[in-house]
Amino acid sequence: MSDTAADKAFERTYQLPYLLGVFMAVNAVRDACLVVDSPNCAMVKADLIAGNHDLFSTLLSPDGRHRVVCTMVTPFTPQKNPESRVAAILNSIAGSGEFGAVLLTGLPFGWLAGMDYDGIAAAVPPGTPAAAVPAKSMDLDWLEGYDLSLEALARCLRFPARPRRAAGKVAIAGYMLDRNEFDHAANLKELGRLLALAGLELVSVWPSGGGVAELARAAEAALIVSLPYGRRAARTLAGRTGAKLLETGLPMGLGGTSAWLAAVRKAAGLKGGPPPALAEAERTAAAALAPALRVLRNRNVLFAGDPHLYSAFSSFAAELCMGVPAALLGSSSRELGPSAKGAETVLFAPSASEAKSALAALPRYRKPDLAAANSFAVTEGFAEGLPFVELGFPSYGHHCLLDEPYFGYAGARVLAARMLNALQAGLAAPSFRERGF
Amino acid sequence: MESIVFFGKGGIGKSTIAANVSVLLAAAGRKVLHIGCDPKRDSTLALTGRRIKPFSDGGFAGAAALDGAVHKGAKGIDCIEAGGPQAGVGCAGAGIGAMLDAVRDSGLMERNAYDTVIFDVLGDVVCGGFAAPLRRGFTSKAVIVVSEEILSLYAANNLVAMINNYARNGVYLAGLAVNAKDVSAVRQAGEFARAVNTRVLGVIPRDPAVGRAEKVRKPLVLLDPRSPAAGALAGLTREILSSKKPSSPPRMMGEREFESFLGGAGAPSAPAAAGRPAPVSPGALLEGAGFSVTGLLGGQVVCGWKKGGDACKIFVAPSTEVRPGMTAVSDWAFCFAPGEEPRGDRAAFEAAVRGISALRFEDFVAAFSGGPDFYGDADSFGRTGYHPRLPEGDRPIDQHTGFGQWHRFVFSDNSGVCVPPGTVIVEHGDIECRFSSCSSTLLNTFQKMGGLSNDQAPSMAPFLPKEGSTVMNTDFGYGDAIRGDERKMAERLSAVSARGSAGGLLEFYNGCTPLLLSSDVNNFLEKASRDLKMEVLRDNFNNFEDATPGKVRARAALVVRRLAARRRTKPSCDLNLVNFASSKALPLAELLAGRGLSAAPPERDFYGDIAASRLQVLAYPDPVLTTAFDELGIKWAAPPAPYGFAATEAWLRELFAGLGRKPPRGGPGPSPSESARHAALSKRLSRFAAGFIASPDEIPTLEGTWAVSGVPMFSLLREAGMPVRLFAYARDKAARDLAVKEAGLLGKRTGVKPRLSFFDSPAGLRRALSADRVMRIVYSDIPGDARLAEAGKNDFSAAMCEPGYEGTIETMRRLANLCEWEFNERYGRR
Numbered sequence A: 001m002s003d004t005a006a007d008k009a010f011e012r013t014y015q016l017p018y019l020l021g022v023f024m025a026v027n028a029v030r031d032a033c034l035v036v037d038s039p040n041c042a043m044v045k046a047d048l049i050a051g052n053h054d055l056f057s058t059l060l061s062p063d064g065r066h067r068v069v070c071t072m073v074t075p076f077t078p079q080k081n082p083e084s085r086v087a088a089i090l091n092s093i094a095g096s097g098e099f100g101a102v103l104l105t106g107l108p109f110g111w112l113a114g115m116d117y118d119g120i121a122a123a124v125p126p127g128t129p130a131a132a133v134p135a136k137s138m139d140l141d142w143l144e145g146y147d148l149s150l151e152a153l154a155r156c157l158r159f160p161a162r163p164r165r166a167a168g169k170v171a172i173a174g175y176m177l178d179r180n181e182f183d184h185a186a187n188l189k190e191l192g193r194l195l196a197l198a199g200l201e202l203v204s205v206w207p208s209g210g211g212v213a214e215l216a217r218a219a220e221a222a223l224i225v226s227l228p229y230g231r232r233a234a235r236t237l238a239g240r241t242g243a244k245l246l247e248t249g250l251p252m253g254l255g256g257t258s259a260w261l262a263a264v265r266k267a268a269g270l271k272g273g274p275p276p277a278l279a280e281a282e283r284t285a286a287a288a289l290a291p292a293l294r295v296l297r298n299r300n301v302l303f304a305g306d307p308h309l310y311s312a313f314s315s316f317a318a319e320l321c322m323g324v325p326a327a328l329l330g331s332s333s334r335e336l337g338p339s340a341k342g343a344e345t346v347l348f349a350p351s352a353s354e355a356k357s358a359l360a361a362l363p364r365y366r367k368p369d370l371a372a373a374n375s376f377a378v379t380e381g382f383a384e385g386l387p388f389v390e391l392g393f394p395s396y397g398h399h400c401l402l403d404e405p406y407f408g409y410a411g412a413r414v415l416a417a418r419m420l421n422a423l424q425a426g427l428a429a430p431s432f433r434e435r436g437f
Numbered sequence B: 001m002e003s004i005v006f007f008g009k010g011g012i013g014k015s016t017i018a019a020n021v022s023v024l025l026a027a028a029g030r031k032v033l034h035i036g037c038d039p040k041r042d043s044t045l046a047l048t049g050r051r052i053k054p055f056s057d058g059g060f061a062g063a064a065a066l067d068g069a070v071h072k073g074a075k076g077i078d079c080i081e082a083g084g085p086q087a088g089v090g091c092a093g094a095g096i097g098a099m100l101d102a103v104r105d106s107g108l109m110e111r112n113a114y115d116t117v118i119f120d121v122l123g124d125v126v127c128g129g130f131a132a133p134l135r136r137g138f139t140s141k142a143v144i145v146v147s148e149e150i151l152s153l154y155a156a157n158n159l160v161a162m163i164n165n166y167a168r169n170g171v172y173l174a175g176l177a178v179n180a181k182d183v184s185a186v187r188q189a190g191e192f193a194r195a196v197n198t199r200v201l202g203v204i205p206r207d208p209a210v211g212r213a214e215k216v217r218k219p220l221v222l223l224d225p226r227s228p229a230a231g232a233l234a235g236l237t238r239e240i241l242s243s244k245k246p247s248s249p250p251r252m253m254g255e256r257e258f259e260s261f262l263g264g265a266g267a268p269s270a271p272a273a274a275g276r277p278a279p280v281s282p283g284a285l286l287e288g289a290g291f292s293v294t295g296l297l298g299g300q301v302v303c304g305w306k307k308g309g310d311a312c313k314i315f316v317a318p319s320t321e322v323r324p325g326m327t328a329v330s331d332w333a334f335c336f337a338p339g340e341e342p343r344g345d346r347a348a349f350e351a352a353v354r355g356i357s358a359l360r361f362e363d364f365v366a367a368f369s370g371g372p373d374f375y376g377d378a379d380s381f382g383r384t385g386y387h388p389r390l391p392e393g394d395r396p397i398d399q400h401t402g403f404g405q406w407h408r409f410v411f412s413d414n415s416g417v418c419v420p421p422g423t424v425i426v427e428h429g430d431i432e433c434r435f436s437s438c439s440s441t442l443l444n445t446f447q448k449m450g451g452l453s454n455d456q457a458p459s460m461a462p463f464l465p466k467e468g469s470t471v472m473n474t475d476f477g478y479g480d481a482i483r484g485d486e487r488k489m490a491e492r493l494s495a496v497s498a499r500g501s502a503g504g505l506l507e508f509y510n511g512c513t514p515l516l517l518s519s520d521v522n523n524f525l526e527k528a529s530r531d532l533k534m535e536v537l538r539d540n541f542n543n544f545e546d547a548t549p550g551k552v553r554a555r556a557a558l559v560v561r562r563l564a565a566r567r568r569t570k571p572s573c574d575l576n577l578v579n580f581a582s583s584k585a586l587p588l589a590e591l592l593a594g595r596g597l598s599a600a601p602p603e604r605d606f607y608g609d610i611a612a613s614r615l616q617v618l619a620y621p622d623p624v625l626t627t628a629f630d631e632l633g634i635k636w637a638a639p640p641a642p643y644g645f646a647a648t649e650a651w652l653r654e655l656f657a658g659l660g661r662k663p664p665r666g667g668p669g670p671s672p673s674e675s676a677r678h679a680a681l682s683k684r685l686s687r688f689a690a691g692f693i694a695s696p697d698e699i700p701t702l703e704g705t706w707a708v709s710g711v712p713m714f715s716l717l718r719e720a721g722m723p724v725r726l727f728a729y730a731r732d733k734a735a736r737d738l739a740v741k742e743a744g745l746l747g748k749r750t751g752v753k754p755r756l757s758f759f760d761s762p763a764g765l766r767r768a769l770s771a772d773r774v775m776r777i778v779y780s781d782i783p784g785d786a787r788l789a790e791a792g793k794n795d796f797s798a799a800m801c802e803p804g805y806e807g808t809i810e811t812m813r814r815l816a817n818l819c820e821w822e823f824n825e826r827y828g829r830r
Helices: A003-009 A018-027 A040-049 A082-095 A108-112 A117-122 A142-156 A182-197 A212-220 A228-241 A254-267 A276-296 A307-319 A352-360 A375-379 A408-427 A430-434 B014-027 B062-066 B092-106 B128-134 B150-165 B183-195 B208-215 B228-242 B255-265 B282-288 B346-355 B361-367 B431-437 B478-483 B486-498 B512-516 B521-532 B549-564 B582-594 B606-611 B623-632 B645-659 B672-685 B696-701 B713-720 B733-750 B762-771 B804-820 B823-828
Strands: A032-037 A068-070 A101-106 A130-132 A166-173 A201-206 A221-226 A244-247 A300-305 A323-329 A345-348 A370-373 A388-390 B002-008 B032-037 B078-081 B116-121 B141-146 B172-180 B200-205 B291-297 B300-307 B310-318 B332-336 B423-428 B471-473 B505-510 B535-540 B573-577 B613-617 B689-694 B724-729 B755-759 B775-779 B794-796
Touching: A018 A032, A018 A040, A018 A101, A018 A142, A018 B431, A032 A082, A040 A068, A040 B431, A082 A101, A082 A117, A101 A108, A101 A117, A101 A142, A108 B092, A108 B512, A117 A130, A130 A142, A142 A201, A142 A228, A166 A212, A166 A228, A182 A201, A182 A254, A182 A276, A182 A408, A201 A212, A201 A228, A212 A221, A212 A228, A221 A228, A221 A254, A228 A244, A228 A307, A244 A254, A254 A276, A254 A307, A254 A408, A276 A408, A300 A307, A300 A375, A307 A323, A307 A408, A323 A352, A345 A352, A370 A375, A370 A408, A375 A388, A388 A408, B002 B014, B002 B128, B002 B150, B002 B172, B014 B032, B014 B116, B014 B208, B014 B228, B032 B092, B032 B128, B062 B092, B092 B128, B092 B478, B116 B128, B128 B150, B141 B150, B150 B172, B150 B183, B150 B255, B172 B183, B172 B228, B183 B200, B183 B255, B200 B228, B208 B228, B282 B291, B282 B361, B300 B346, B300 B361, B310 B346, B310 B361, B423 B486, B431 B471, B471 B486, B486 B521, B505 B521, B505 B549, B521 B535, B535 B549, B549 B606, B549 B623, B573 B582, B573 B606, B573 B645, B582 B645, B582 B804, B606 B613, B613 B645, B645 B672, B645 B713, B645 B804, B672 B713, B672 B804, B689 B696, B696 B724, B696 B733, B713 B724, B713 B733, B713 B804, B724 B733, B724 B762, B733 B755, B755 B762, B775 B804, B794 B804
Parallel strands: A032 A068, A032 A101, A101 A130, A166 A201, A166 A221, A221 A244, A300 A323, A300 A370, A323 A345, A370 A388, B002 B116, B002 B141, B032 B078, B032 B116, B141 B172, B172 B200, B423 B471, B423 B505, B505 B535, B573 B613, B689 B724, B689 B775, B724 B755, B775 B794
Antiparallel strands: B291 B300, B300 B310, B310 B332
C-alpha cells in the first residue's frame, strides 16, 4: 500500500455521527431530556451544539439540570442485569417532574448486547412520556438520528383527548431546528405568517424550540406537512392523529416558497390561486431582491452542508440565475429531493482530499465565486479564499441575535442579501482580486 | 397477529417442534412467517428441504438484505434464517438483532399480513442478542422446550428469568413443550412446571417417525401425519394457541432451590408465588411500614424511615452488589447511612423491615419518583457532585456528566500527559468514538481551564475529528461487529505500517464495541509489533491522556530512543518551553528575550528543540518528559507558574539558576512602567472583592487546583489588592468547623485571609452573593455561569489569566473591567 493510500484509509470524512442528530433533536425541544446508555465520552456531542453552534442551548446547565445525561456504563460495568440500572435512571428522571418527555438511546455496544431500550422506555410509569431512540450509530447518520428522535417523540407523546381540530389548521413535522437562535425563530415566524396569508393556521412545528405541550398541539391539525428532516415522525404523527399527510421539500426561495404554499393549500382543501395578500408578499420580496441580481447572476456557488438544504438551495440559486457547480454533502448517500438542480459534482461524505480534488477539477468557468456552507467546510479548507455565507449546521462563525430567516419570502431576501454582501466584501479581498473579478 | 418464540437447550428438538407447529398453522389456513434465529441455520431445513440463503449473506445491510433472505417453504410458509458469522468470531446475537430490526424497519410483517410469526431461537441464550425476539412488537408467547436432560431444565429455569424480564413488552410464558423419552421425564417436567409456576402444554413422545422425517428433510406432520409424534404436535399447537396470559408470572428458582429440586424434593412445598410481594402495591407497602424512597445514590436506593418519634435513613442495594456490613433481606440488602441509625428501640425498625421483606429491589426503584429534594439526593448519574470526594489526589473521576447535581465552581486540572511525536494512536472504535476521542473529554464551552498548558484561544469551536499521522480511528462498523473485525484490524495496521513509523510507539485503544465482542486484538498487536518494528501498547477506551505507569514508561522510552538517535549538537537556545500551550509560550518567550534568554520557537521540532536547548522548561512536571530527561541526563525545570509579578520574578530567577547564570543587573523583575501600571490597576481593584464558592473539602484546592502549571489565584488577588470572600457549603456544624479550619490553612499558605460565610442551599447562596455589594466577581470555571449572573455577579476564572509581567497587567485589567461591568447587576438578577 502506498503512503497516499495509507493516508486515505484514515482520512476524516465530511460526515457527522448519529448521536449528534439525537442530541440536536433534544436540543430543539425545550423540556425534553435524553438519557444515553454510554460512558461520558458521548457527552462530547453536546459540545458540537451547545455554546458553539447554539448560544441559546439549554442542553447543559451548571445547576445539573442537564437535558442530556449518560449512564456511565461501559462493557466492564459489573451488572447482573444492566437493564435495571438504565431503567432506574430513566424512571427517576421521568419521575422528577422536570421534563415534558424523556428519550433513551445507547451506544452501539448497548444495542449489540441486546439492551431492550424500547421495553425499558415503555415500562416507565405513567406521567412523563418516554420512548427509545434506536441505538443505530453504526448504521445511520446524524440526519437519521434527528428523524428517529422526532419519531420517538411522535410515538410517545400524549395528545389531548379531544383536540380542537379544524380544517384550516396545519402542523409542520420534520423542521431542522438545529439551534434556538433567531434564524430559526424568524423562519418559523415567516412560515406562520405566510400560512396565515394563505388562509391556514400553523398550530405546531416539530420541533420549534418550544416544549412538549407545543408539540402536542399537532393533534389539532387536519394536515401534517412533512419536511425532509422528519419523514418518519410526520408519518407517525399523521397515523396517530388521523391528519392528512403531505410530504414536501423546504420552502426556500420565492418560487420554492410559492410552490410549497400552493401544495399546502391544495392539500388543506383550499381552492383557487393564492390569495392576493400572498401574491403581494411574493411580489414585494421579488422587488426587494431584484437590485441584487446584477451582482448575483451568473455567479457560481459552492454548497457544502446537508443534502436537504442543498436541494432547496440549488433551486433558489437557479432562481437568482446562480449556478451550483459543486455540492459537498455532509451525510450518508441518499436520494436528493426533486428540486435539486444537477451540479457537476455532488459528493456525499467526501474526505477532505476527495473534496479538494473535485473542486480543483471543476472547469475554469465553473469554479465557485462564493461558498454557502457550514463551518466544517471552512475548517476543512473546502471554501478557501472564497467569499463565504455560513449556512446550516454547524455555523460556529455566524450567530443570530436578531431575526435572520432563510425560508419563505423574507428568507429569500435575507439570504440573497447575505450572498450579495459576502460577494461585495470579497471584492476587496486580495484572493478574489487575484482571480480576476 | 400471533407470534410465538421457542426457546430451550440446544439439541432437544426445538427446531423440529417449531417447524411442525409452523406447518400445522399454515395447514389451518394461517399465513405464517418462520424465522430461524440460529447461526447453524437449520430451523427451516424441514420446511424448505434445503439450506436457504441466510440474512447474514446480505451483509447485514438493513432492510435491503431481507430481499434475498425470504424463501418459500412447505404450505406457503415464508422462511428466514438469520445466519451469522463463522463459529468463534463476531457476534451471532447481534446478527439476530440486526435481522429483526430489518424485519421491523422494512414493514415485512405488516406488508405481508402474516397471521403468525414463529421464532426458533438457538439453544442456550447467552446474551441479550438472542433475546431480541422478545423486544417490543415481536413476540407475545414464549414456549420453552425441555427434555429428560437435567441441563434442559437448568436452561429452562434461566429462561424463565429472561422471559419475566421482558414481561414489560407483553411477552408471557405460555408453558413447556416436553420432548421426553419416558414417563419419569414427563413427571419431572411436570414437577418443574409447578415449581416455576407454569404448565406443560404438550408432551412429544419419542417416535422413530421423527428421525425418518429429519432424514428426508420433511415436516413430520406432512410426511407421517398419523404418527404418535405428529398427533402430539397437533395437540401442542392447539394448547399454544389457546394459552392465555397467566394471572401470576412464572418464577425462577434460586440456585439452592433448583439443586434441592433436582435432589428429588420435587416441587417446593411453598407455593410458587410465595416470594412475590403481597398484592398491595410496593409504594403502599413501603409507606405503610414507614419508609419513603428519597433518592438514588451510586446504584443504591436511599430510604428514609419514620415511626413515632424515631427515624433513620438506610441504603438499599441489590443482592448482587452487597457490601460488608449490609443486612440481607430478600434480593436486596440494607445498611444504615452514616450517623442515621434509629435512635430508640430497634424492634420497631426491624418489624418494619420484616413488613417489606416481600419486596424486590426493583420495587424500591419503582417506588422512587423524585422526592421533595430530588436534586439534593439523586447523584447516581455521575460520580462528582457538589461535594467532591476525590479518591485519587485532586482528580475527580468525572467532571461534567452528573445529573441533578450542582456543578462545582472550581474544576481540577486536565493537563494530560505528553504524547511524543513518533507515537501512533489507533482507536479501535466506531464513528461515535471518532467524535469523542480526538480532543479531551471536557466540554470546551462548558468548562474553560486555565494555566500554562491550556490554550484558551477564542477559536476553540469544534472541528471534524482529526485523523492524521498520530491519531486514527478504525471506523468499526456493523459488519465488523457481526462477522468479526480481523480484516478491518489487519487493514488498518497495514496502513500504519505504510506510514513508516518503525521504531515508534503504537498505542492501540480498544473501544466499547470491540471490548464487548472480545475481539482478539492481542494476537494482531503481537504481529503488528513484529511487522511494524514498533513497540505496541494496548489500552481500553480513549484514555489517551491517562498517565498509567505502563504508558508513561513506553512514551518515555520513545523519547529516549528518539533523542538518543540524534547527533549531539551544540545548543543554540538557552531554553525550550516544552509542554506549554502556544498562547502562553509566545508571550513568555518574549519575556525571556527581554531578560537576555533565548527560547526555542514554540511547536517547531519537538526533538530538535530539546536537543538544541540548554534547559528544558516544563509547564508541569509531565511524567513522560521528566522520566526521559532524567534518564538522558537532560536538565529540566518546572518552576511554579509565572502568574503575578512575584511569581513571574521567581520563575525567571529559577530559570537563570537552572542555566547557572546570573540574572541581568537590576534583577529580572518588572520594568518601572510595568510596576506603575500594576500599581494603578491595584488601586482600581482594591475597591472590590472577589468571591469563591466551595465545599469544605474543596477549599485546599482553591489556590490553583494543581501545583505547578495552574494559576495561584489567591496570591494573584492578594497582589492585586483585592479582598477575598469564601462561601462554604456547609449543612451542619462539622462541615462549618472543617471549612473554618481549611480556610485558616489556606490563609496561612497564601497570605490571604478570606472572609468566610456559609450556605446550605442554592437559594441561600444566591441571597448571600446578592447581599455583598462590594464583591463583584466570583470564581467559576463555567464561563457565563448563570448561577452567578442570577445573583448579579460576574464570573471570573483562571482561563482569563495571562502569565508574565505584561500578562499579569492584562489579567488585572480584565478583572477590573469585570468588577466595573454592570450588565448582570442590571439585567441578570433573578
